[in-house]
Amino acid sequence: MITARIRKRFPPGSDSAGFALDLEFEAGAAITVLFGPSGSGKTLTLDAIAGFVRPDEGRVMLDDDILFDAAAKVNIAPRHRRCGYVFQNYALFPHMTLRQNLLFAVGLRPRLERHRRVTEMLDKFHLTDVSGRRPHELSGGQKQRCSIARALIGSPRLLLLDEPARGLDAPLRMELYAVLRQVRTEYNIPILLVTHDLEEALELGNEMLVLRDGSLVQSGRPREVIEAPANVEVARLFGLYNLLPVEIRGLDPGRNSSRLRYRDFDLNGQYIPGHLIGDKLWVCVRPDQLLALPRNGKPAQNQVPLALHHLVDRPAGVRLEFENDVAVEMRRSEYEQHERVKEWVVEFPPESLRTL
Amino acid sequence: MPIDWFPLWLSLRVAAISTVMAIVLGLWVAWVLANRAFRGKELIDAAVTLPLVLPPTVLGYYLLVVLGRASPLGKLYEWAIGHPLVFTWQAAVVAALFHATPLLIKSARAAFESVDHSYERAARNLGASELRLFWRVTLPLTRRSIMAASALAFARALGDFGITLMIAGNIPGRTQTVALAIYDAVESGNGALARTLVLVISAVALIILALANRFATNPFGPRQAPL
Numbered sequence: 001m002i003t004a005r006i007r008k009r010f011p012p013g014s015d016s017a018g019f020a021l022d023l024e025f026e027a028g029a030a031i032t033v034l035f036g037p038s039g040s041g042k043t044l045t046l047d048a049i050a051g052f053v054r055p056d057e058g059r060v061m062l063d064d065d066i067l068f069d070a071a072a073k074v075n076i077a078p079r080h081r082r083c084g085y086v087f088q089n090y091a092l093f094p095h096m097t098l099r100q101n102l103l104f105a106v107g108l109r110p111r112l113e114r115h116r117r118v119t120e121m122l123d124k125f126h127l128t129d130v131s132g133r134r135p136h137e138l139s140g141g142q143k144q145r146c147s148i149a150r151a152l153i154g155s156p157r158l159l160l161l162d163e164p165a166r167g168l169d170a171p172l173r174m175e176l177y178a179v180l181r182q183v184r185t186e187y188n189i190p191i192l193l194v195t196h197d198l199e200e201a202l203e204l205g206n207e208m209l210v211l212r213d214g215s216l217v218q219s220g221r222p223r224e225v226i227e228a229p230a231n232v233e234v235a236r237l238f239g240l241y242n243l244l245p246v247e248i249r250g251l252d253p254g255r256n257s258s259r260l261r262y263r264d265f266d267l268n269g270q271y272i273p274g275h276l277i278g279d280k281l282w283v284c285v286r287p288d289q290l291l292a293l294p295r296n297g298k299p300a301q302n303q304v305p306l307a308l309h310h311l312v313d314r315p316a317g318v319r320l321e322f323e324n325d326v327a328v329e330m331r332r333s334e335y336e337q338h339e340r341v342k343e344w345v346v347e348f349p350p351e352s353l354r355t356l
Numbered sequence: 357m358p359i360d361w362f363p364l365w366l367s368l369r370v371a372a373i374s375t376v377m378a379i380v381l382g383l384w385v386a387w388v389l390a391n392r393a394f395r396g397k398e399l400i401d402a403a404v405t406l407p408l409v410l411p412p413t414v415l416g417y418y419l420l421v422v423l424g425r426a427s428p429l430g431k432l433y434e435w436a437i438g439h440p441l442v443f444t445w446q447a448a449v450v451a452a453l454f455h456a457t458p459l460l461i462k463s464a465r466a467a468f469e470s471v472d473h474s475y476e477r478a479a480r481n482l483g484a485s486e487l488r489l490f491w492r493v494t495l496p497l498t499r500r501s502i503m504a505a506s507a508l509a510f511a512r513a514l515g516d517f518g519i520t521l522m523i524a525g526n527i528p529g530r531t532q533t534v535a536l537a538i539y540d541a542v543e544s545g546n547g548a549l550a551r552t553l554v555l556v557i558s559a560v561a562l563i564i565l566a567l568a569n570r571f572a573t574n575p576f577g578p579r580q581a582p583l
Contacts, residue, residue: 052477078480091478095496104492105482154483 002027002158002190006048007057021045021055021214031184031191033201033222036211037237042194043088045211046160049192050085051078062157084151084159088166090143092135098122098146099131105150117153125149125179141172148179152187159183159191165200177203198226198238210234232282232356241284242326244353248272248279260353263324265304269353282356287329289352292320295343303345322346359552362529363537366445367557370533371513374452378509382457383502386464387490401465408458412518415454419523423450443525448533451519456509463505467498500571507568511561 005024012018021041025032034042047053049060051067054075060068062083067076092101102118109117122128125145135143144164151159164180165173181204184191195201201208201222208222218230229235235243249266250259256271260283275281299305306322313319317331326346389401407415423430425440433441441447471494479489495502517535524531526540534557541550 050477050481052480078477079483079485081481082483083481085478085481087474087478089472089474091472091474093475093478093493093497104479104484107483150482 001029001063002049002192003059003061004045004049005058006045006055006060008044008048008053008055019214021048023209023211023214023216024058025209025216025219027190027192027207029188029190030206031180031193031204032207032209033205034192034194034209034211035196035198035201035237037196039213040211041214042196042211043162044214046085046162046192046194049158050083050160051076051081082154082156082158084154084156086147086151086159086161086164088162090135090147092143092147092150094135097132097134098127098138098142101135101146101150102153105153107154121149121153140168141175144168144172144176145179148183152183156189158189159187161191161193163194163196165195165197173200180204198240202226210237212237228354229284229356232284235282235284235356240286242287242290243356244283244285244326246281246283248275248277248281251275251277257350262304262348265299267302267304267348267353268350269355270350272355275355283353284356285348285352285354287319287327289349290326290328291347291349292322292328292330292338293345293347294338294341295345299345300347302350303347305343305345308344320344359549360528360537363532363534363553364556366448366532367514367534368560370445370448370452371456371510374449374456374513375506375510377449377453378457378460378513379502379506381453382460382509383464385457386461386468387494389461389465390468404461405458407454408462412455412516413522416451416519416522419450419454419519423447423523442523443527443531445524445531448520448524448531451523452513452516455516455519456513459512460505460509463508464498464502467501467505468494470501471497504568504571507564507571511564511568514557514561514564 003026006021008021010016010019019039019041021044023041023045034045036042044053048055049067055068055070057070058068059066059070062081066072066074067081068074092098093104096104099118099122102121103114106114106117119128122131125148127142127146127149130138130142135146138146148161148164161180165176168176177200180191180193193200193204205222208220208225209216210218210225212233218225218234225234226238226240229238229241232243235241244262246260246262246267248258249261251271252258253271253273258269258272260267260269262283269283293303295305306324306326308320308322310321311318312321314329317329318335320328320330320335322328322344328346385404389397420442421427423433423441425431425434425442430441441450475493475497476489479493484492515535516533517539520531520533521536526532526536528537528540532540534553538550538553538557541547541553
């Protein structure tokens with residue numbers, strides 16, 4: 001279990017706007033994903049835990065040991081922290097063979113023990129055949145596995161991974177995910193994984209922390225976080241949703257309905273508890289829950305005429321991008337029925353509209 | 357006329373000893389300058405660079421003041437070794453050391469600073485002490501630059517004239533290095549000796565510089581870790 005409360009300020013300089021990291025979290029023996037855009041403080045958080053960056057305030061605890069405590073002036077040196085760290089560029093020592101890289105990491109144990117551990121690790125990560133090679137003679141996947149093996153060989157009490165899938169193609173990424181799942185079950189230590197890839201967060205994460213501008217904006221199970229973003233900023237980060245600014249025009253708890261004003265149109269939605277008529281809020285709706293139809297005369301209820309800007313091919317179908325950043329996704333076959341359509345309406349089914 | 361080769365041997369011996377000392381001293385100073393943040397660091401960097409730009413006589417004068425028979429350091433040396441430091445071949449070593457070390461510090465600092473920080477972080481993260489990090493990671497990664505810098509330092513130590521003259525003097529058979537011997541030969545009209553020594557010392561320096569250039573090529577390609 002890792003418990004961290006980290007505060008670090010970088011004052012604005014001549015060429016930077018300044019940055020403040022301020023977050024508090026705990027993570028148990030599972031994969032915790034640190035999710036956020038570039039510059040949100042994800043890597044900085046890992047560096048603070050590993051001891052490369054000294055926070056201004058706060059406390060980092062690993063199980064019952066204090067790694068850092070600003071108030072008590074405790075700051076354990078990185079080499080005594082026993083945090084495995086898989087760097088973004090792997091940081092495998094270029095002048096050592098793969099085996100030497102692993103031997104370096106087992107440190108000062110008895111000779112036989114060192115060699116036994118290295119052989120075991122090479123075997124576990126399928127690196128035995130290439131153990132005599134230097135990093136520049138290895139493929140991306142081999143380097144990746146080697147850097148994970150090197151981080152784990154000293155029996156760390158915590159594993160930190162900084163965007164491990166960056167630069168890997170799809171098959172290697174699948175392989176990496178399999179390796180990390182294996183590590184999760186075998187080692188039973190907290191794993192903090194930095195990513196800005198939602199699929200990775202969903203596929204690997206037991207818990208997810210969403211960071212933005214150095215602060216924690218939401219946390220929970222990845223599926224729940226992604227399906228119920230806490231606010232419009234988080235929803236925007238995911239890039240999964242259409243976000244519509246609306247004003248409440250009518251509320252009817254009896255019929256579980258509401259009337260929402262979106263631009264010049266009224267949309268029927270479900271009842272929104274805790275709000276009043278006249279409130280302005282954001283509605284989010286997934287692109288695959290909307291319908292795009294050819295325009296026939298006057299638009300029906302919950303239909304909005306919109307101009308089509310782009311048509312984008314997607315692995316699973318097509319994505320129609322309309323004005324005002326409204327996107328609709330549908331199957332290829334559905335779209336082909338309306339291929340010649342010039343004027344479109346987009347239908348917003350009432351049950352698909354979710355307020356933030 | 358038989359040529360007296362003593363100045364050449366003396367120069368090579370002085371340069372070799374002072375280069376070894378320059379490597380030990382220079383790498384340590386360079387490591388501190390490259391890795392530690394402290395107040396006045398750039399002032400120290402400037403101070404160690406000073407011998408590169410000051411006239412050798414100025415440096416020689418400082419050394420005479422600091423190491424002369426009347427100075428505390430000079431007295432300490434005399435008490436410990438039994439004879440004064442100045443006007444001995446050991447003084448020529450000190451002169452060559454001050455002539456060569458600044459170059460080595462400059463090159464070594466640049467080499468240490470060129471090592472990707474992620475290697476240092478990785479080493480510390482994997483439990484390495486600073487000493488182990490230096491021996492096993494930083495030094496091997498910068499080995500070629502350091503070797504090239506050492507070769508240059510040796511060549512420079514070989515070529516000192518002014519500082520040696522000031523603190524070791526020009527005593528034939530005792531402290532007269534090649535540079536001084538050539539000066540003497542020209543002054544006394546011994547053209548043959550001057551020509552021979554000039555050609556030999558030029559050839560030695562040329563070979564060393566060629567070696568330095570060969571060392572300078574890096575076997576691991578760009579030092580930045582590929583992403």
